[in-house]
Amino acid sequence: MSTRVTWRYLVLAVGFLALAGVRAAQGATVWAVVFAVAAAADLWLALRDGQGQAAPGAPADADPREVAGERAHCLAALRRWQVLALVGALLAAGLLLVEPPLAVLAAAAVLFAVLRARRVRRYAAMLPAPPPPAVPRAVTSPEVAGSR
DSSP states (O other): OOOOOOHHHHHHHHHHHHHHHHHHHHTOHHHHHHHHHHHHHHHHHHHHTTTTOOOOOOOTTOOHHHHHHHHHHHHHHHHHHHHHHHHHHHHHHHHHHHOHHHHHHHHHHHHHHHHHHHHHHHHHHHSOOOOOOOOOOOOOOHHHHHTO
16 A cells, blocks of 8 residues: 655645744744644645545546537636636736735735636546547549549
């Protein structure tokens, strides 16, 4: 049994351990314990999240029209999230000059849009590949070739 580590939880666990150390050094033992528990939970998630995840397979009898429609829906959703992220980034840059605390909120919204776009892209990648286009065969019979 191989153990796959989910790195994002491992990074969070290290961050929470650092916060626990800082709070312990400041004398706030309650917060140090809270952050240590959070670090332990993230470490547990880092070790458990990667197990039991099989690669999702597409059903063998998937209708190609439904798959094409779902792919088109994914591309439209991906474009929407990308446009929202771009507009949000421009808004956050403008707010940074005018009202910096609001720029933080706009940046959080941009981060959310980017993460949603990434999730849509991963979902679209799981869809079965479209069938190759039908290539017309070359005509080799002389009767058909002569009628052209």
